[in-house]
Amino acid sequence: MLDQSVRDKYTVVVGLEVHAQLLTKSKIYTSDSTAFGATPNTQVGVISLAHPGTLPKINKQAVEYAIKIGLACGCEISRENIFDRKNYFYPDLPKGYQLTQDKTPICLGGNVKVKTSEGEKTVILNRIHIEEDAGKSIHVADTTDTLVDLNRAGVPLVEIVTEPSIRSSEEAQAFLTEIRKLVRYLEICDGNMEEGSLRCDANVSVMPKGATEYGKKVEVKNMNSIRNVQRAIDHEAERLITLLENGEEVISETRDFDAVTGTTSGLREKEELNDYRYFPEPDLSPMIISEEWIESVRASMPSLPSELFLKFTEKYGLPDLDAGVLTDTKAMAMFFEELTNHTKNYKAASNWIMGPIKSYLNEKSEEIESFPLKAEQIAGIIDLVDEGKVSHTAASQQLFPAMLENVEKTATQIAEEQNLLQDSDEGAIQSIIDEVIAELPDKVKAYKNGKKGLLGMFMGQVMKKSKGKADPKVATQLLNKSLSK
Template sequence: MNQEIRNKYEVVIGLEVHAQLQTESKIFAADSASFGAAPNTHISPITLGHPGTLPKLNRKAVEYAIKMGFAAGSKISEYQYFDRKNYFYPDLPKGYQITQDKTPICIGGGVKVKLSTGEKVVRFHHIHLEEDAGKSLHAEGSSDSLIDYNRAGTPLVEMVTEPEIKSSEEAAQFMTEVRKLVRYLHICDGNMEEGSLRCDVNISVMPVGSKVFGTKVEIKNMNSIRFIQKAIDYEVVRQIEAVEAGEKIIQETRNFDPATGRTSGMREKESMNDYRYFPEPDLVPLHISEDLINQVKAQMPALPWELFDKFTKTYGLPDYDAGVLTDSREVAEYFDATCQFTKNYKAASNWIMGTVKSYLNDNHLEIEQLTITPEKLAQLINLVDEGKVSTSTASQQIFPVMVTDTSASPLQIAEAKNLIQQSNTDTLQSLIDEVLAANPAKVKEYKNGKKGLLGMFMGDIMKKSKGSADPKVTTALLQKTLDSL
């Protein structure tokens, strides 16, 4: 698209993010909410909406929603009731969805995102609780639809942003931060591929400076951050070209095809009146007590930006290190725990981002499965700082043993394998003298300006010492000896 035409329009984006809550059971029934079971095995008369069945609210789902509200800085509603949202899909067994319309559990708040142009807070309009629908499956080559009701009734928080996102980059960064946040809170696994975190994208365009939003379209069930970006970028161009051509944008629901990178119309978008909301008669109103608020508040972990500030200000880490370490709550907590046993915070960061991460990746493990405790890792870091072993020796010879021998300390392993560095100057001087005496021609070349031979001499000395010579002490002593010849 011509950039001059693109610059005439402003993009307005709002996201509706659905996060499946990691409760053991569903929001209104005792059926299992776990993922991956055989189709239609996690169901009951309540899930299927049989006549005479009554829902009962899952307390844990309420607590998780409050956690999300606290993390976002939202106001928690004291009094709430649930509503029936009436619409028919084949995978919505009751023919209506129990949700919150007029009284969402969380009001306002927002999430800070880092953009190429700086930082911005994307605000929430509200966060509400609701139940998920089932899933329609369409077998290739068949005209039939298969329905799996396992997901029906799984608890969701729907996070509705204000219509203030301005680009696909901003939307992607927002989703990245939300995914990180729900994982930190342990309320959702954030797995977009499995659909436990997904979003609907509402998007419109309007002339720059206009106060009136254009007609919005909704792109449903986006389960990839990359696809969200692609869908927005395509839709922006499509809508601007349509407006430029004098066409009318239809308020509709659209689908995104990852194979083509295009959106296509599915159906005209329902209006609020079509849903015929009314209070759910089978659930009593919900009162959030001060005791419950305090209980949930006591369970809140340190949040990503709080740990980022701690790592940069208290531990003096560069922003890059702090960003990598706080990407995962478990990694951040492991690093923080390691820093309780060593003062070399940068070395702890390097070890976790380097050797530890490589080991975990190679063995397909998460850091909580690492057999080396933060205290033991700190002992290894301190062993290097004390000059008893080199970094390479610690990484290549001691760390692998620590993984399998959890009882021995790094010092015990180093002593058992005869890895303690030799820093006694008399012993080192004898080794240096032997190596130089065996290479008189090379010594002469060094004295004539071929300073690169220093590495060769060091290599021979390390071989003679079987790797136990302290490199720093040895290098200084070797240079002093050569200079005096």
């Protein structure tokens, strides 16, 4: 581990390349299925294999998905798009080239705002472009063979490329988290890094504090979680600083990340300029995106996490913490929105989602989509508590669990069946208070002589005699009044 004083001499510079598999039912240039988990090499056809005489045709939905993420990131949408052949050899690239966008990416510029421990940061984007995925090489343990599955070849991707504007692993983690949230809100990618549908390569370099010229960068691959991206950047930054401190040269190379050891190892040296011999795809005409098309896509977009965060804090008056949790997933945000249609106690609605509901979901390892109760039923619990008919303790510890066992019933029905409704009748409660005071004359005398802490004991006796049904607010008011006589 480097001493912090040594680390502080350098600035870490990170640029990310994020590949998101688009949730289309067919591939980007052909009708082959994109279903995950199929038997290897059963979802590949002659177009994906570039057989002579075959012609690709662009998947319109893939284009619309790319426009959506571009609009969400504030990018400029290119009106004229040309597709290019990116030539390189790879065992699982069946055509010998990849169809991508070189000179005319569909989205230019843009940015993503992220929250870090140092406050809000802005990650600047260079571009977002459309391309096709390659197949998948599978290395079997204890064998020298490599198996190739071409089912993934031709699956549509968007590649989100940042400028080298990220200055820490925390910022990179926050950016990836926000991108994953965005693609899930837009429903264009499931964001599952463990399945490879969201992948990230990190370009890392370091330079002395105050320098204006970036250091030599290394590219780190094979990070299958957001946490591992952060770990890889931290390790690589420390390795590069150590090299510079020891007077050694940094080699521009591609490195592999080992999640077990948390270290990287060299794969191959990088050329200063990769010669992919790009040239325009002759079998695809230029794609023109009209203003009408862009506006129709914009009109179909849902509210974005940042918009909902603002709405939840400003319109509903929730703290930033609550709004952050509630907008973590689209489904959670929509459940809260539905709940606000049935109750105006927005903070209570947030508390119920963040408390009992999330605890239930965590215990079951489920998402909010699987929650068995409707928003209207949760609102019914909130109403009973607000009206003083059920205590919050009884609501969370007895009523809520009982409703989960009887999902077709309302909060009121369960409260009545479980005998949880509180008694707010002042006459009945006063009668119980009179009994308690009459039974404890010594305690009453002590209370009047200054031992005000005995009030809790009196309340306990009142609740006991009422079998927990006395409204605590009413009981407290009446008890204070009786003891002050």
